[in-house]
Amino acid sequence: MPFSACPKDCFDSCSIITENSNGIRIRGNPSHPITSGFLCYKAKFFVDSAISDKRLRRPLLRDGKRGEGEFIETSLDRALDIISEKIRETIKECGAECILPLEYAGNRALISYYFPRRFFNRIGSSFLNHSLCDEAGSMALRSILGTSVGMDPEKLKEMKMIVYWGINPAWTNVHGWRLAKLSKAKIYVIDPVRTESAKGADVHLDLKPGTDIPLVLSILNVLSRYGISSPELSSIVSRYDPEYAGRITGLGAKKIEDFALDLLDKRPFAIHMGYGFQRNLYGGLSVKTIAYMMTLLGMERNFIYDAKHGIDYEYLGGISENKRLINQVNLGRELEKNDIRMIFVYNTNPLNSLPNQNLLRDVIQKKDIFIVVHDLFLTDTALFSDLIIPAASFFEFNDLVDSYYHDYINLNQKVMDPPGEAISNHDLFVLLSKKMGFNEPYLLEDEWSIIDNIINMLKIDKNDLLKKGFARIERVRNELIINKSNLKEELENFTIPSRYGYFRLISSTSIYGVGSQFNNLYSFDTYAHINPHDAMEMGIDDGDSVRIMNEYGMIITNVKLDDSIGRGIVLIYRGSWPSIHGWNVNFLTTDSVQEYSMGASMNSTFVKVEKV
Numbered sequence: 222m223p224f225s226a227c228p229k230d231c232f233d234s235c236s237i238i239t240e241n242s243n244g245i246r247i248r249g250n251p252s253h254p255i256t257s258g259f260l261c262y263k264a265k266f267f268v269d270s271a272i273s274d275k276r277l278r279r280p281l282l283r284d285g286k287r288g289e290g291e292f293i294e295t296s297l298d299r300a301l302d303i304i305s306e307k308i309r310e311t312i313k314e315c316g317a318e319c320i321l322p323l324e325y326a327g328n329r330a331l332i333s334y335y336f337p338r339r340f341f342n343r344i345g346s347s348f349l350n351h352s353l354c355d356e357a358g359s360m361a362l363r364s365i366l367g368t369s370v371g372m373d374p375e376k377l378k379e380m381k382m383i384v385y386w387g388i389n390p391a392w393t394n395v396h397g398w399r400l401a402k403l404s405k406a407k408i409y410v411i412d413p414v415r416t417e418s419a420k421g422a423d424v425h426l427d428l429k430p431g432t433d434i435p436l437v438l439s440i441l442n443v444l445s446r447y448g449i450s451s452p453e454l455s456s457i458v459s460r461y462d463p464e465y466a467g468r469i470t471g472l473g474a475k476k477i478e479d480f481a482l483d484l485l486d487k488r489p490f491a492i493h494m495g496y497g498f499q500r501n502l503y504g505g506l507s508v509k510t511i512a513y514m515m516t517l518l519g520m521e522r523n524f525i526y527d528a529k530h531g532i533d534y535e536y537l538g539g540i541s542e543n544k545r546l547i548n549q550v551n552l553g554r555e556l557e558k559n560d561i562r563m564i565f566v567y568n569t570n571p572l573n574s575l576p577n578q579n580l581l582r583d584v585i586q587k588k589d590i591f592i593v594v595h596d597l598f599l600t601d602t603a604l605f606s607d608l609i610i611p612a613a614s615f616f617e618f619n620d621l622v623d624s625y626y627h628d629y630i631n632l633n634q635k636v637m638d639p640p641g642e643a644i645s646n647h648d649l650f651v652l653l654s655k656k657m658g659f660n661e662p663y664l665l666e667d668e669w670s671i672i673d674n675i676i677n678m679l680k681i682d683k684n685d686l687l688k689k690g691f692a693r694i695e696r697v698r699n700e701l702i703i704n705k706s707n708l709k710e711e712l713e714n715f716t717i718p719s720r721y722g723y724f725r726l727i728s729s730t731s732i733y734g735v736g737s738q739f740n741n742l743y744s745f746d747t748y749a750h751i752n753p754h755d756a757m758e759m760g761i762d763d764g765d766s767v768r769i770m771n772e773y774g775m776i777i778t779n780v781k782l783d784d785s786i787g788r789g790i791v792l793i794y795r796g797s798w799p800s801i802h803g804w805n806v807n808f809l810t811t812d813s814v815q816e817y818s819m820g821a822s823m824n825s826t827f828v829k830v831e832k833v
C-alpha cells in the first residue's frame with residue numbers, strides 16, 4: 222500500500238496510508254508514533270479537494286483588467302515561454318533582484334518547498350523574509366537560549382505538568398493534544414478564549430490578550446518569595462505583585478499565585494508556546510520572557526516551539542550569494558517603495574493570508590508588476606495575477622515531509638497523475654530551467670534522486686522507509702547559549718497596547734481549513750464572535766449584522782454571541798475567501814511589525830463594532 226505524507230503547514234506531519242482502487246481512500250498510518258492511526262478533521266477534505274472539479278487544469282493568461290477574473294486558456298509550453306521571456310526581460314532592464322519568489326508553507330514537503338529555490342538562487346532573485354507565522358518567537362528564543370529547537374514531544378509523557386501557552390492544540394496540534402491527554406500531567410491552557418483546549422484542560426487561565434508579559438513578571442514576583450530570584454530583572458519584577466498583575470491580566474492574584482506554585486512544584490514541566498499568541502506587537506518579547514522564567518526554574522530545555530533535523534537545506538535549495546530580503550508581513554508597503562517588477566507565487570495565497578489587504582491590493586493594482594501564480598485553485602491571488610499555472614496535489618508527486626514538531630520524516634508517494642496540465646513544484650522548475658537554457662544538473666535533478674540523497678544523508682534505510690512510510694531522525698540539539706543581557710531594557714519599553722472604545726480583534730486558526738485551503742469548497746465559520754455582555758451593551762443580538770472597522774478597512778458580517786470569548790474581544794477565524802464572501806479578516810488586520818524579525822502582529826489589531 223502506498224504512503225502519503227501530509228505536507229500541510231501543521232505541527233503533526235502525519236503519515237497516511239493511501240489506497241487507490243475505485244477512488245482514493247486515506248487513513249492515518251497506525252504504526253506512526255505521532256499520527257497513531259487517525260487524521261484530523263481537515264483530512265476529510267484532502268481527497269475531495271484533489272478530485273474537485275474546481276481544480277485548475279490548464280494555464281490561464283489574463284485577458285482583462287487585473288482582478289476582474291478574465292482569463293484565456295493557454296498551453297503549459299506557451300506559459301513557460303512567457304515566463305522565461307519575462308524573467309530575461311526583467312533581469313536585463315532592472316536586474317534579477319527585481320524578481321521575487323513569493324512562497325510559503327502551503328506545501329512544506331522538502332522538494333516542493335526547497336527545490337524551486339535552486340532556480341531562484343541560480344538567477345539571483347530577491348527572497349522573502351518569512352515573518353508571517355512563527356519567526357518572531359523563533360528569533361526571540363534564539364536571542365535568549367541560542368536555539369528555538371525545544372524538546373521532543375514524545376517526552377510529554379514524562380512531565381508532571383504541561384502548559385499550552387497561547388495555542389489551541391485540540392484544533393491545531395491534535396496529535397500533540399492526544400499525547401498530553403494520555404499523560405498524567407496537569408494541563409494548563411493560557412488563552413483569552415475558552416477554546417476546545419481550554420475546555421479540556423485542568424486549569425484555564427483566561428487572561429486579557431497581550432498581558433502575557435505581566436503574567437510572567439508576577440509569577441517571577443511570587444517565585445522570589447520561594448528563593449527563586451530574577452537578578453537581571455529584580456527592579457521590574459518587584460513592581461508586579463500578584464494583586465497588581467491580577468488586575469492587569471484580569472486573572473486575579475489567586476490564580477497567578479497558584480500557577481507560580483505549580484511551576485515550582487510540578488517539575489519537570491513542559492511549555493508549548495503557541496504561534497498564535499506571539500503574533501502580537503510584543504509576541505517575540507513574550508516568548509523571550511517565558512523562556513527567561515524557564516531558565517530560572519532549570520526547565521530551559523523543556524519548551525516546545527520548533528524542531529530541526531540534520532537536513533542539508535543548502536543542498537535542497539541551493540546557496541545564494543546576494544540575498545535581498547523583502548519582508549512578508551508588510552508586503553504592500555515593501556512593494557510600494559521598492560523596484561520589484563515580477564512576482565512568482567507558489568505555496569501561498571497572499572491575497573488571503575497577509576494583513577492589510579486593502580493596501581496590498583491597491584499597490585498591486587497601481588504598480589507594474591508581472592505576477593505568476595502556481596496553485597491548485599483559482600484563489601484571490603490567482604484572480605489578481607497575469608498568468609496562472611495549475612499545481613499538483615500531494616497525491617500526484619513523490620516527496621519527503623519532515624516536521625517542526627516531532628522527530629519523524631515521512632515518505633510521500635505518487636498515487637495518481639495530475640489532472641490536465643497541472644504540474645508539481647519540482648517538475649515546473651525543471652521545465653522552466655530548461656526553457657531558460659540552464660543545464661546545470663542540480664536544476665534538473667530527478668525527485669527520486671533528491672529523496673535518495675536526503676535519506677542517505679540522514680542514514681535512513683530506504684527499504685525500511687518504503688515498508689513503514691516514515692523514519693525516526695535525529696533532532697538537532699544545540700548547546701544552549703544563554704544571554705539575558707538585553708531583556709531588562711526591552712521590558713522597560715513594554716506597554717500593553719489599548720484603544721479606548723475599541724475591541725481587540727483576534728484572528729485565530731479554525732478547525733476546518735488549513736490556512737485558506739478548503740475554504741472555497743465548503744462554507745466555514747465567518748461570524749464575528751463576541752461576548753454576550755459586550756453585545757448586550759451595544760444592543761446587538763445573535764445573528765445581527767454588524768459593521769467592523771478601523772483605519773485599515775471595514776467589513777460587514779453577522780454576530781455569533783459566544784460566552785467563550787473574553788470581554789472586549791472580537792474573534793474572526795482566518796482563511797475565508799474574499800472572492801466568495803467579499804471580505805476576510807485581513808481587510809482589518811494590522812501590518813505593523815514586531816521588533817523581532819519584523820514579525821507579524823495581527824492579534825494586536827483594534828476595531829470598532831456597530832450594528833448595521
Ligand SMILES: Nc1nc2c(c(=O)[nH]1)N[C@H]1C(S)=C(S)[C@@H](COP(=O)(O)OP(=O)(O)OC[C@H]3O[C@@H](n4cnc5c(=O)[nH]c(N)nc54)[C@H](O)[C@@H]3O)O[C@H]1N2
Nearest residue numbers: 387388389393411430431495496497498729730732735736
Ligand atoms: N486546524 C488547523 N490547524 C492548523 C492550521 C490551520 O490552518 N488549521 N495552521 C497551522 C499553522 S500555520 C499555525 S501557525 C498553527 C497555529 O496554531 P495556534 O497557535 O494554536 O493558533 P491560533 O489559533 O492562531 O492561536 C492560538 C491561540 O492564541 C490565543 N491568543 C491570541 N492572543 C493571545 C494573547 O495575547 N495571549 C495568549 N496567551 N493567547 C492569545 C488565541 O485566542 C488562540 O486560541 O496551527 C497549525 N495548525
Ligand SMILES: Nc1nc2c(c(=O)[nH]1)N[C@H]1C(S)=C(S)[C@@H](COP(=O)(O)OP(=O)(O)OC[C@H]3O[C@@H](n4cnc5c(=O)[nH]c(N)nc54)[C@H](O)[C@@H]3O)O[C@H]1N2
Nearest residue numbers: 325327328354567568569570574595612728735736737795
Ligand atoms: N489574520 C490573520 N492572518 C493570518 C494568520 C493569523 O493568525 N491571522 N496566520 C498566518 C499564518 S500562521 C500563516 S502560516 C499564513 C498561511 O498563509 P499561506 O501561506 O498563504 O497559506 P494558505 O492560505 O494555506 O495558502 C497556501 C496556498 O498554497 C497552495 N498550494 C498547496 N499545495 C501546493 C503545491 O504543491 N504547489 C503550489 N504551487 N501551491 C500549493 C494552496 O492551494 C493555497 O492556495 O497565514 C497567515 N495569516
Ligand code: SF4
Nearest residue numbers: 227231233234235261
Ligand atoms: S493537517 Fe496536520 S493533523 Fe491533519 S493530517 Fe495533516 S499533518 Fe495530520
Ligand SMILES: [Mo]
Nearest residue numbers: 230354355496
Ligand atoms: Mo502558521
